[in-house]
Amino acid sequence: MKKVEIIRSRLNPLLVDDVDTDQIIPARFLKTIGRVGLGANLFADWRGARFDASSDARILLAGNNFGCGSSREHAVWALADFGFQAVIAPSFADIFQANALKNGLVPVAVEAAVHRHLVAARAQDAELTVRIDVRKSTLVLPDQEEVPFPLDPFARRCLTDGIDELDYLRQHEGQIAEWEARHARG
């Protein structure tokens, strides 16, 4: 996996709660057998009205419980293919968060007060730029205030060192074989 350490970008706001993966990439675009090109249909039914596809910001500023619904990794592929490197939201749905981390898309969960502050600041200033420091798992606001966000140590190592989860799993071959031997049905 590509290493991700620092992300610095303006914000593209999509301030709706409970954005589900059917909105991120509608099912009619799931008939692909590849993982590239999905960005063209990111938020296909929300373009213009809710999602500004002309912005080249690399960070999506989203609402509560972002990415709920289906397990389709296509949602993450679409965001990443479009150019997003991180999503900032008060909270994320579980499977989305796991999928995001596997693709180097950083889910940044911030407290409600920080979120409100960012939303207000972005409304004032479309050029507002923030920095995400993955190694420290902090979000650096424009006034240089640094707020931490939760990132479990393993996920962080995978991002900053470009560790591939499958490689990590395969290093446990011996233990997997042992487990299988222990559980072999007589």
Added chain:
Amino acid sequence: MKSPTLPQTLFDKIWQEHVVAHDDGCPAVLYVDLHLVHEVTSPQAFAGLRARGLGLRRPEKTVATMDHSTPTTPGLVIVDDQARAQLQQLAKNCVDFGVQCYGLDSDQRGIVHVIGPELGLTQPGMTIVCGDSHTATHGAFGALAFGIGSSEVEHVLATQCLLQKRPTSLEVRVDGMLPRGVTAKDLILAVIARIGVDGGNGAVIEYTGDAIRALDMEARMTVCNMSIEAGARAGLVAPDDTTYQYLAKRQFAPKGADWERAVANWRQLPSDEGAEYDVSVVLDAQALQPMITWGTNPGQGIPINDNLPDARSGAEEKAFKYMALEPGKPLVGHPIDVVFVGSCTNGRIADLRQAARIFDGRRVATGVRTLVVPGSYAVKRQAEAEGLDRIFRDAGAEWREPGCSMCIAMNGDQIEAGQYAVSTSNRNFEGRQGRGGRTFLASPLTAAAAAVTGKVTDPRALL
């Protein structure tokens, strides 16, 4: 390991049994007993294996089917080139990697979460995963079953293991008995309305209580199926005699002495007396009514005779606008255009029997399009043996071939922009059943009642 000092939950027991390794500061390496695969979320995983030159560690533990983008029209004519390519790719991947595939020509094919249990593949105490969030369905058997992304599908294919953070536990206890005309679907919609679409985030839900124990396996599957709609990783119901009766003699269930041994082991699985959950929620089944969703997430549901709520948040305002409904007004009597009975939530034989009770001797209202889509060929055959297909056809409903169909609208079965559908599926997201379409989620009884009256109707009046 045999004498735990602390009482354990069902989840604790399955988890502990399946942890292969747990390095400090890392997620656990969890062994997967059964991996289910379908055409939409697997091609990228198989492509990943090819790129790395890897094979399947245990091909016999992976089972594939085709359900999402398959046609449900007679003759199964695929009109969509992309869908055809996706189906062909799955068939090829299964041949190349040695995976059992219930493909288009199989008479055992069906929705992945319908065929797993009905073939007896799904068994208590197992870990089961699939690149599909409704994998939670299999939790009805006391199996730890959850949805995964395509990268994880690749991990499981290659290593038969997954990296998992230990989830928290949430007990949803439902006391009492469900009143007449109130089904498992109503129960789970009430749970989600209560705890919210993120109420289960990070958790495995165990459903307990007399009302759950009284449910048959199909109803338990309906409940567990929608755990993900509350954000939960998985849903669980402890196995009991109802479970064993359902499983006995199924194709892949253990036989003879193996069966006896398996049941003895399964009897150890239920949560110990005094086992603790991180959070517990209690509902009274007696107080439940038929539920229906009015909004654009499964948590936006109300008892069918209630008036719509006020718009209490931006999300609700947005939902009212999309659904073109007015706060404070009744939903009963609202005209509808389409009815869909099917999906992995309510596409089993018990669900079709419920719907048939309402359709029997009645006609679908003029102008309403009604699709009844069995969850699998086994369900279809059973329904036809019981004459349910005749009831549906005589009522003026379409009786289709099995598949996901209008639940996800990938196969051409869809509603039109602006139309209202009453659907027994699990998601009412904007555009889920067709771009611009509006979905009310409800039970098979309520869906059938809407079909024959042409409007949102309390089914109890028709029973």
